[in-house]
Amino acid sequence: MRVFPGAGRSEGAMAAAKLLEPSRARCELRTIAATFFEEYREKVETDAVLGRRFMPVHVTEPGVDGSTSIFRGLGECYETHRGAQMTDNLVGVAGRLAERHAASRFVPDKAIDPIDEACADVRVQLSSRQEEMDQLERTKRQLGIEAKAVGRDKKKVFAGASEDCQGGYAACGKPSPGSVQWGAPVSR
Numbered sequence: 485m486r487v488f489p490g491a492g493r494s495e496g497a498m499a500a501a502k503l504l505e506p507s508r509a510r511c512e513l514r515t516i517a518a519t520f521f522e523e524y525r526e527k528v529e530t531d532a533v534l535g536r537r538f539m540p541v542h543v544t545e546p547g548v549d550g551s552t553s554i555f556r557g558l559g560e561c562y563e564t565h566r567g568a569q570m571t572d573n574l575v576g577v578a579g580r581l582a583e584r585h586a587a588s589r590f591v592p593d594k595a596i597d598p599i600d601e602a603c604a605d606v607r608v609q610l611s612s613r614q615e616e617m618d619q620l621e622r623t624k625r626q627l628g629i630e631a632k633a634v635g636r637d638k639k640k641v642f643a644g645a646s647e648d649c650q651g652g653y654a655a656c657g658k659p660s661p662g663s664v665q666w667g668a669p670v671s672r
Contacts, residue, residue: 551592
């Protein structure tokens with residue numbers, strides 16, 4: 485609706501609306517358009533043909549309760565898309581806060597957008613947690629492999645050291661009867 489009345493209009497050219505006018509006059513072309521009041525006044529009311537062809541249907545902005553019921557209808561789609569569960573209390577509070585603090589926008593958009601952004605943020609946090617968990621699992625798996633490798637190496641090192649100790653002990657022989665034994669009193 486925004487582009488249609490002026491589309492193709494340039495010096496020496498016909499507008500697209502004029503090309504479609506015969507089809508519209510014979511009711512062969514059916515159109516539903518949506519626009520704001522200012523654009524309707526600017527584009528449609530100034531063109532007599534468009535003013536006769538389009539019947540205005542005024543839709544008022546719903547209140548907080550209306551926006552809450554609209555969002556309850558949309559809630560399942562948002563839950564499926566964003567992967568976050570929304571309670572009725574959340575929807576009601578968001579509607580009241582949006583009505584109070586977002587004066588430049590219209591209901592239900594100004595109530596739906598903050599909830600959508602919060603759900604998107606939750607989705608991003610959940611996906612980043614999954615990435616962190618994957619990284620931790622990979623690190624854990626890598627450390628497990630390294631621990632097993634160190635364990636095998638330790639067994640080899642200790643086995644070799646044990647054999648060396650046993651061989652060294654055997655080479656030393658038995659202690660002589662006059663040698664000092666552990667725990668015996670020593671005279672000074």
